[in-house]
Amino acid sequence: MAAHTHPSGRRSTIYSVAQACGVSSSTVSRAFTRPDLVRDDVRERILSTAAAMGYRPNRSARATATGRTAMLGLVVPDITNPFMPPLVRAVQRAAADIGCSVTLMDAEESAGAETQLIGQLHGQVDGLILASPRASSRALAEAIDELPCVLVNRVVKELPSVVCDNSGALAHLGDRLAGHGHRTFALLSGPSASWAAKQRARAIRAWANRKEDAGVSLVELGPFDASYDGGRRAGAALLDTAATAAFAFDDVMACGVLAELDARDVQVPMQRSVVGCDDVLLARMVTPSLTTVAAPMAALGDTAITLLHHRIANPGIAAETVTLSGTPVVRDSTAPPAPPAP
Template sequence: MSGEDSEDGDPAERRSPTIYDVAEAAGVSPSTVSRAFSRPGRVNARTAERIRDVAHDLGYRVVPLARALPVGRTSMLALVVADATNPFHFDIIRGAQDAATKAGYTVLLADTRESDLVERQALERTLPMVEGIVLASSRMSDSTIRVTAKQRPMVVLNRVVTGVPSVVTDISSGARRAIDHLRGLGHDRFTYVAGPEASWTDGMRWRELREAARGAGPKVRRIGPFPPTLEGGVEAGRALRREPTSAVVAYNDLLAIGLMGELIGHGHRVPDDFSVIGFDDIFGAQLVTPGLTTVAAPLYQVGSTAVGHLLAVLNGARPQTETPLVVPTSLIRRRSTGPHGTDPVA
């Protein structure tokens, strides 16, 4: 009376084999198959090998989803970046990716296009699937971040949110190096070209530069804020030319590059008329003419450190919420900085 499905031997409709199929073929119970894969040692070595052979013959592969359900471990991490097309994120992505892969984790990438709404939606969607989150250049408020961090282990990058572990670059020593370099070249006055107001990093960079310049150092001035893009740099260039200083430090490389372009486009020479320093050493900093002197951040390391800490937390370590994890910076000297023009060196 019931509909009779002929399902025997239809090759087109074979679904992928399960542990039950393997179990039957190997003459053991499904639980033994399960253990043969997920609990090495728990099952007799010979039995295990036989099971693996049978499984291989059948083309069996564990469905991670089904495994994840009972144990609650998806082996996935979310990496949320504000802009996947910003070279700043490239190495972070790869660093995170590598560290995750090495630990058997898969990364789920979300590009939020600089929008905190999109960012929230992305989190909404990915959060239940992942075990942990890395937030790079988040555009959300501290409090939203803290709320989210309660639901899953989280690490934020280049930003400090109390109560949430973070990875930042050593801005302080980077700033000092930049100032020392400039001073060594005879500059006694420089301009800081500020990035977005909401950026934690921007505030820090300005603060540390001022700090480093205190005392015997050069005088500092600040213009901005400007959007941290090439276009922002062009804007900044115009502003700078109205009140020039012989040296300028930009919030980031993109801004610095845009700025240099504008200056050179208006007949100024870099570094003869203006010495320019950026931050981050992104792809492109060494391509422009002249090559950009910049405070390099080991972006790859930022990504891998973040994932490393996240994984540690997932394995029971206490999240480091007191002080941020800091990765070292270094000054890369290229051609965009030179001796102060009013004092032509021999």
């Protein structure tokens, strides 16, 4: 463990922290390296005393003593996607709560780059979080090997994961639109390699099937890129259908749809209603503001870190999938359809 200088001029060491707390130096060490082995009140006293004395453990020494780096990896498919920064922040905050730092890597929407980045992180991190990975299940399993790993918004057999189930929220918004009088809906599908796109499409299809007796029909378009330009193409395709309401794969695509409709002098929500998904910041800033489904970002980060922490401490534990629920958010991009022209 490293020594640090206390504001008084004395050098703070593991031994001076132990003396101040009235515990052994090994207990101080465990409070940083194996906090689960130290009683809560004792651990809190040690950590607060260490902070007041300006003492911090030396990460290299800790890694040598414990075989752990206190570093976690986070691989995202595209850091420019507005969904990712709030998730990164949530993961970093949850990691800090257990004394870990996070190394962030961007796969730039490449499944090949994704598996390469995973390989680079072996030996550098104690565990790994993969957010919405694009690689095949087999390629992921081979790249991960024995590195403790948790997936976010993707399910792969024998790997722990945390996912956001938007089916209830999407059905709620569909019911609301059907109640307003919409009968023909469009599903603007996301990327074919996206697990989340498949889940959202399945949820919307299931809702539409349940509503067939009420005269609801569904037109499926795409797949489209989860991007602004993909949304522009989806918006153009939407206008070739009779649909008066559309479910876009995510908010970025939905914003592209809004832009394309505006460029063609189609008014939203008077002539078309548009629904997004994820509730990124852009959804609140665009005009009209976007009806969407809010993802529980803080809970996704907290749960991913909790699962990974358990996996690192207990490599043999059975994998589990934790499912969280999205929340419908109604804004200005949805309304009753305009009455037919006389």
